[in-house]
Amino acid sequence: MALDGRTAVVTGAARGIGYGYCRRLAADGAHVVAVDVVDPADGVRELGGGGDHLGLVCDIGDPAQVDAAVDTVIDRYGRCDILVNNAAVFPFTDLDQVTVELWRAVQAVNVEAILLFARAFAPGMRAAGWGRIVNAGSGITATQNRDLAYLTSKGTVHALTRALANELGESGVTVNAIAPGLVATEGFLGRDRADRPSAEEVLARITAMQTIRRRSVPADLAGALAFLVSDDAGFVTGQILHVDGGMTRTGA
Numbered sequence: 001m002a003l004d005g006r007t008a009v010v011t012g013a014a015r016g017i018g019y020g021y022c023r024r025l026a027a028d029g030a031h032v033v034a035v036d037v038v039d040p041a042d043g044v045r046e047l048g049g050g051g052d053h054l055g056l057v058c059d060i061g062d063p064a065q066v067d068a069a070v071d072t073v074i075d076r077y078g079r080c081d082i083l084v085n086n087a088a089v090f091p092f093t094d095l096d097q098v099t100v101e102l103w104r105a106v107q108a109v110n111v112e113a114i115l116l117f118a119r120a121f122a123p124g125m126r127a128a129g130w131g132r133i134v135n136a137g138s139g140i141t142a143t144q145n146r147d148l149a150y151l152t153s154k155g156t157v158h159a160l161t162r163a164l165a166n167e168l169g170e171s172g173v174t175v176n177a178i179a180p181g182l183v184a185t186e187g188f189l190g191r192d193r194a195d196r197p198s199a200e201e202v203l204a205r206i207t208a209m210q211t212i213r214r215r216s217v218p219a220d221l222a223g224a225l226a227f228l229v230s231d232d233a234g235f236v237t238g239q240i241l242h243v244d245g246g247m248t249r250t251g252a
């Protein structure tokens with residue numbers, strides 16, 4: 001299979017888009033390391049595909065826990081070939097209510113953890129002359145969504161993706177981002193607040209912006225990931241790939 005012998009680390013892997021990525025990577029032959037603040041063990045047991053899979057409980061907003069997860073991966077597999085920085089938090093953050101503490105906590109998980117994992121695994125990728133880093137971007141930066149800390153973090157992820165591509169382009173390591181539109185995951189559906197449109201209303205509004213007018217599910221993103229981590233995508237780097245049913249076709 002395409003990813004036989006490759007080790008893939010996926011953050012935010014216990015549910016949602018991240019678990020969908022794990023399923024696809026496992027089906028394509030990779031050893032999958034599922035990293036999540038919630039124990040991903042149940043999902044890991046179901047992965048199949050023949051790889052040597054592992055679940056790691058880790059709060060990626062805590063650099064010490066990231067270091068420990070990295071050490072575990074290196075000890076067991078030697079290196080990480082494919083890093084999927086998928087985890088993110090998206091609390092409501094209005095301008096008049098957001099605190100500096102909450103702002104920093106969002107950037108720590110959504111942005112800084114990408115840097116920490118990339119910095120830790122890049123030497124092994126460079127030495128191997130092959131590596132793939134795929135970050136979770138977002139097309140939602142193109143909508144009227146008002147979550148200050150989240151929107152800033154995702155804009156930064158897009159910039160960080162290009163900056164990391166600059167760093168690693170000479171060594172066979174590509175860095176790209178997948179930008180979903182709106183996906184009906186547990187994380188999104190669970191974030192209703194009385195003074196905001198309901199999750200269902202937002203889904204209806206975003207779906208109407210798409211040319212493909214159905215709700216997106218995690219499986220819609222998995223094919224894009226499979227391509228970006230393949231040998232076929234070896235000349236694709238620094239890109240933000242919008243996988244959103246056409247939501248951002250007018251530019252983002």
Ligand SMILES: NC(=O)c1ccc[n+]([C@@H]2O[C@H](COP(=O)([O-])OP(=O)(O)OC[C@H]3O[C@@H](n4cnc5c(N)ncnc54)[C@H](O)[C@@H]3O)[C@@H](O)[C@H]2O)c1
Pocket residue numbers: 011012013014015016017018035036037038058059060061086087088089090109136137138139140179180181182183184185186187188
């Ligand atoms: N769902 C969408 O509509 C949508 C749209 C655009 C972008 N995205 C991005 O896709 C990614 C996945 O989104 P989702 O909808 O599947 O989210 P989700 O909330 O359903 O899943 C996120 C996972 O990340 C984990 N996580 C959260 N904080 C963590 C931490 N500190 N350490 C380790 N793990 C942590 C959670 O436990 C959860 O398992 C995110 O980066 C999100 O920003 C999602």
